[in-house]
Amino acid sequence: MSSDAPQRAPDPARAAQERAVAEAFDIPGRFVAARPHGSGWINDTLLVEFDDGGRRTRWILQRINTSVFRRPEHVMENVARVTEHQRRALARRGAADADRRALRLVAARAGGFAHVDPDGGWWRAFHYIEATSTHDAVTGAAQAGAAAEAFGRFLADLADLPAPRLHETIPRFHDARARFEQLAAAASADAHGRLAGCRRELDSALAREPLVAKLERLLASGALPERVAHNDTKINNVLFDDATGEAVCVIDLDTAMPGNALYDFGDLARRAATRAPEDERDLARVRVEPALFEALVAGFLRGAGRCLADAERRELVFASQLMTLVIGMRFLADHLAGDVYFRIHRPGQNLDLARTQLALLADFEQRTPALQSIVNREIRG
Numbered sequence: 506m507s508s509d510a511p512q513r514a515p516d517p518a519r520a521a522q523e524r525a526v527a528e529a530f531d532i533p534g535r536f537v538a539a540r541p542h543g544s545g546w547i548n549d550t551l552l553v554e555f556d557d558g559g560r561r562t563r564w565i566l567q568r569i570n571t572s573v574f575r576r577p578e579h580v581m582e583n584v585a586r587v588t589e590h591q592r593r594a595l596a597r598r599g600a601a602d603a604d605r606r607a608l609r610l611v612a613a614r615a616g617g618f619a620h621v622d623p624d625g626g627w628w629r630a631f632h633y634i635e636a637t638s639t640h641d642a643v644t645g646a647a648q649a650g651a652a653a654e655a656f657g658r659f660l661a662d663l664a665d666l667p668a669p670r671l672h673e674t675i676p677r678f679h680d681a682r683a684r685f686e687q688l689a690a691a692a693s694a695d696a697h698g699r700l701a702g703c704r705r706e707l708d709s710a711l712a713r714e715p716l717v718a719k720l721e722r723l724l725a726s727g728a729l730p731e732r733v734a735h736n737d738t739k740i741n742n743v744l745f746d747d748a749t750g751e752a753v754c755v756i757d758l759d760t761a762m763p764g765n766a767l768y769d770f771g772d773l774a775r776r777a778a779t780r781a782p783e784d785e786r787d788l789a790r791v792r793v794e795p796a797l798f799e800a801l802v803a804g805f806l807r808g809a810g811r812c813l814a815d816a817e818r819r820e821l822v823f824a825s826q827l828m829t830l831v832i833g834m835r836f837l838a839d840h841l842a843g844d845v846y847f848r849i850h851r852p853g854q855n856l857d858l859a860r861t862q863l864a865l866l867a868d869f870e871q872r873t874p875a876l877q878s879i880v881n882r883e884i885r886g
């Protein structure tokens with residue numbers, strides 16, 4: 506799980522706190538060090554080193570962002586159930602190396618899997634999966650296909666998760682109508698006087714209302730079964746094996762909850778059908794590559810196997826447009842609201858992120874006939 510998080514200035518108080526948190530988990534040996542890890546927009550993630558009788562071991566420590574996840578206990582319950590179910594599926598198909606193929610929570614010494622620190626912060630720890638890396642942008646078709654297969658298999662593996670229904674850790678998370686309305690509300694409030702600087706982007710997003718309406722029609726028709734979805738299928742939520750490039754494990758399970766297959770394929774295509782960084786400022790570079798899209802479709806169908814219904818397969822191009830719009834609307838709404846949700850790294854980044862999504866959406870739309878032929882061909886297999 507390697508990645509390049511920003512360096513931090515030394516801070517003894519913070520170091521002591523991180524050590525105390527790490528020691529609250531059932532990790533054998535002596536704490537050595539902790540440093541920031543990964544590039545998520547939501548939680549704080551640390552890579553922690555322990556010394557276990559002369560052997561260095563590594564662990565992931567994560568503080569759940571409780572202003573985003575209001576019920577962290579629900580997140581923890583979902584993650585525990587999902588990973589346990591993945592392990593059962595891995596055992597059933599006799600997967601080699603099963604310990605690297607699903608996240609493993611570490612028990613807290615006080616019981617359960619969460620540790621609540623004296624400031625009320627919610628922490629959990631995972632076994633680190635050695636010899637793997639994440640990629641913030643896709644590097645080629647083989648990698649895109651491998652990621653898509655992993656997310657497709659995630660749907661298949663979770664398709665028979667026993668009741669009860671998982672918690673909705675963020676209510677209406679991918680509810681396109683709600684996201685559309687939130688954007689319109691943020692624009693009319695214009696709390697930070699930013700509307701004048703993004704009116705074109707706003708108009709362009711609001712003009713896509715027909716995509717929102719189409720999702721509603723599909724949901725109402727019953728063509729899209731509710732299923733346990735990952736709901737955050739960015740390429741950087743997959744660990745790739747350093748030696749083989751294989752997609753070993755899907756991570757970031759905080760939004761694994763009821764959803765549908767279109768959300769997962771669409772969000773994946775949003776990030777992996779283009780090589781452009783998520784916040785690319787040169788919009789001429791934000792283009793869909795048909796070869797990447799084809800690899801995504803093939804990989805996703807392969808991974809999901811028989812669990813997908815015909816209507817889900819047929820709508821993969823629509824899914825890509827929909828999710829690019831939905832996440833674009835969220836970035837734009839957050840820009841208008843004063844950057845309160847995504848932990849951006851520089852002023853204006855939310856607007857850049859919104860612009861790339863809108864540019865990508867326009868390219869998906871323009872290529873619809875060609876991309877749909879790819880889907881049709883892959884469905885016929």
Ligand code: GN1
Binds near residue numbers: 547736737
């Ligand atoms: C957030 O945490 P991270 O970076 O994996 C967000 C996703 C967005 C994504 C956009 C809980 O994911 O929904 O698609 O940023 N997660 C949450 O990059 O809001």
Ligand code: MG
Binds near residue numbers: 545546737741742757
């Ligand atoms: Mg993530």
